[in-house]
Amino acid sequence: MxxxxxxxxxxxxxxxxxxxxxxxxxxxxxxxxxxxxxxxxLLQDARDRxxxxxxxxxxxxxxxKLQEAKARFDSxxxxxxxxxxxxxTRTELxxxxxxxxxGELILRDAIVARQEALTANAPEHAAAESKxxxxxxxxxxxxxxxxxxxxxxxxxxxxxxxxxxAELEGIRNDLLGEARSARDTAFQDKADKKAxxxxxxxxxxxxxxxxxxxxxxYDREAAAGSAVEAIKSFRHARDIVAVNRxxxxxxxxxxxxxxxxxxxxxxxxxxxxxxxxxxxxxxxxQVLDGIKASIVSLRSDRDALRSExxxxxxxxxGLKSEQENLSAQLGKVSGQERQAAASLLSRQERDSRMAKxxxxxAKNEAEIVTRGDELMVRLYGISFxxxxxxxxxxxxxxxxxxxxxLREFPAAEVTVExxxxxxxxxDYNMQLSDRRALAVKSYLDANMGLSADRISAxxxxxxxxxxxxETEAGRARNRRIEVRLLLPPIGQ
Numbered sequence: 001m002x003x004x005x006x007x008x009x010x011x012x013x014x015x016x017x018x019x020x021x022x023x024x025x026x027x028x029x030x031x032x033x034x035x036x037x038x039x040x041x042l043l044q045d046a047r048d049r050x051x052x053x054x055x056x057x058x059x060x061x062x063x064x065k066l067q068e069a070k071a072r073f074d075s076x077x078x079x080x081x082x083x084x085x086x087x088x089t090r091t092e093l094x095x096x097x098x099x100x101x102x103g104e105l106i107l108r109d110a111i112v113a114r115q116e117a118l119t120a121n122a123p124e125h126a127a128a129e130s131k132x133x134x135x136x137x138x139x140x141x142x143x144x145x146x147x148x149x150x151x152x153x154x155x156x157x158x159x160x161x162x163x164x165x166a167e168l169e170g171i172r173n174d175l176l177g178e179a180r181s182a183r184d185t186a187f188q189d190k191a192d193k194k195a196x197x198x199x200x201x202x203x204x205x206x207x208x209x210x211x212x213x214x215x216x217x218y219d220r221e222a223a224a225g226s227a228v229e230a231i232k233s234f235r236h237a238r239d240i241v242a243v244n245r246x247x248x249x250x251x252x253x254x255x256x257x258x259x260x261x262x263x264x265x266x267x268x269x270x271x272x273x274x275x276x277x278x279x280x281x282x283x284x285x286q287v288l289d290g291i292k293a294s295i296v297s298l299r300s301d302r303d304a305l306r307s308e309x310x311x312x313x314x315x316x317x318g319l320k321s322e323q324e325n326l327s328a329q330l331g332k333v334s335g336q337e338r339q340a341a342a343s344l345l346s347r348q349e350r351d352s353r354m355a356k357x358x359x360x361x362a363k364n365e366a367e368i369v370t371r372g373d374e375l376m377v378r379l380y381g382i383s384f385x386x387x388x389x390x391x392x393x394x395x396x397x398x399x400x401x402x403x404x405x406l407r408e409f410p411a412a413e414v415t416v417e418x419x420x421x422x423x424x425x426x427d428y429n430m431q432l433s434d435r436r437a438l439a440v441k442s443y444l445d446a447n448m449g450l451s452a453d454r455i456s457a458x459x460x461x462x463x464x465x466x467x468x469x470e471t472e473a474g475r476a477r478n479r480r481i482e483v484r485l486l487l488p489p490i491g492q
Contacts, residue, residue: 032079039066039086042093043463047430050111051096054103056141058096063463065089103144110137110156113163114427120220122163122170123428124387125177129169133162134425171217174387179206179227182234191237194244202233267291274298306449313410350487353408360401375412377405377483378466380476382440389435391443399440402483403448412485414455416441419482421475422462434459440481 043066046052052059069085072078104111114137117123123130140155183202186192191199209226212219247255267287268278274294278287354375358368365381381398384390391399406414418433418440434457441457444450467474 032073032082035083035086036066036070036073039069039089040463042090046093046096049100050104050107051093051100052427053111053114053137053141054107055096055099055145056138057145058092058099062089062092062096065092099144102149103141106144106149106152107137107140107156110140110159110163113160113167117163117167117170118425118428118431120167120170121174121387121428122166123425124170125173126166126169127424129162129166130425130428133159133166134427136162168217171213171220171223175213175220175223175227176206176209179209179230179234182231186234186237186241189238189241191234191241195237195240198233198237198240202230202237205230205233357405357408360404361398365398365401373487373489375405375409375485375487377402377485379481379483382481384436387432389432389439391439399443399447403444405483405485406444406448406450409485409487412487414444414450415484415486416444416455416457417482417484418457418459419464419478419480420462421478422465422469423475426462430459430461430463432459433461436481440483 043062046059046062065085066089069082069089072082072085114133117130117133122133136155136159140152140159143149143152143155179202183206186195186199186202205226209223209230212223212226243259246259249255264278264280264284267284271278271287271291274291276287276290276294280287354368354370357375357377360366361368361377361381365379367378367380369376369378379398379402382391382395385392406412416437418435418437420429420433422429437457437459441455445455462469462478465474465478466480467477469475469478
């Protein structure tokens with residue numbers, strides 16, 4: 001009996017020691033993760049101050065050290081080695097900062113020109129000019145690192161000239177390239193003859209856009225408006241040509257009837273989607289009026305539901321306050337017991353909601369990742385057009401399911417992050433990822449009425465890859481949007 005008791009005591013001591021060691025390891029891991037996040041912020045702050053341009057060699061070394069540290073952390077490498085790499089990253093950044101004052105002075109005009117070229121989507125629409133301009137600008141930075149200020153000024157002047165050229169080409173190709181392509185395609189279809197009035201309208205809009213840019217290259221909004229109208233006209237002209245060709249190929253009366261019936265079928269499918277009967281006996285106008293009325297009603301219902309949800313949340317907050325007051329009066333039940341019971345219920349509720357969220361997305365649409373109190377929806381299913389932050393109708397479905405996730409966790413703080421692969425210009429990728437994250441944030445906000453202090457957006461460019469950028473499959477995974485939810489701690 002005595003030996004058995006001694007064995008139990010020894011086993012208990014060993015178990016406690018093992019648990020203590022495990023807790024210490026977990027705590028060290030969490031602390032190291034915070035250190036990595038802090039260094040990531042230092043690197044991002046340096047980029048925001050254009051240190052990657054002013055002192056490119058030091059910044060590149062800092063970035064490489066951080067990536068190595070993150071890779072070691074993910075592969076559960078030695079903590080001391082990871083901390084050494086983080087320290088080396090900080091050292092490289094501190095050294096880079098010593099060039100900041102002189103760099104801002106010498107490269108001031110070049111940095112402004114660079115930003116204007118990025119805004120014009122020059123790396124996408126004037127790739128060769130942008131590449132030459134970037135090489136000149138970064139060479140100016142390397143001359144600053146060497147202390148060759150005269151050489152740096154000369155290279156900076158070269159970069160300004162090249163950047164201005166790239167910017168202008170970027171604006172023209174970005175705003176007018178699609179319109180010109182639409183015109184060429186319409187012309188090949190003989191739309192200038194078979195849909196002359198509509199084609200001519202496109203020509204007028206395109207000419208107006210070109211005139212605006214000649215007058216003021218920065219009046220992008222007005223030029224873009226005219227270019228979009230030109231594209232619509234040229235595409236509409238092609239549709240008219242297609243109708244003409246059908247009528248020319250066979251019996252015009254039969255073909256006309258087919259076209260009318262096809263058009264009515266398209267309208268009927270829309271009517272069915274909004275639960276409206278499509279009886280064309282009284283004419284299409286009546287059906288279209290019914291569709292419009294249904295859409296107005298649906299919008300009204302959506303607004304009413306938003307208001308109802310707000311009132312419900314207020315009632316829940318009031319009931320929660322009452323519950324807390326009642327709980328405080330339950331002196332017979334110990335605080336520890338109450339906390340344990342509440343924590344268990346909260347964890348079960350969270351686990352239930354997590355399981356529900358995981359079933360919302362197909363494998364090729366999104367991946368759900370959890371870490372501590374963070375839930376991340378890693379979206380692969382949103383396909384932005386090249387160089388664009390436009391959210392297209394085919395993406396509405398997956399974003400609707402993201403809204404369902406946010407509704408499951410109404411108290412969570414939300415951050416939308418944009419990511420790209422490593423193809424192309426890194427500064428442009430950073431800006432593009434920022435625009436795309438902001439577009440998703442704006443979409444969610446417009447459809448859910450989220451408060452400004454609950455949701456934010458930021459771009460990370462190519463700085464946080466999750467796959468190998470050397471393969472097409474890896475690049476596809478790296479081009480993504482991440483919606484991060486910071487959940488309240490269990491029990492709150």
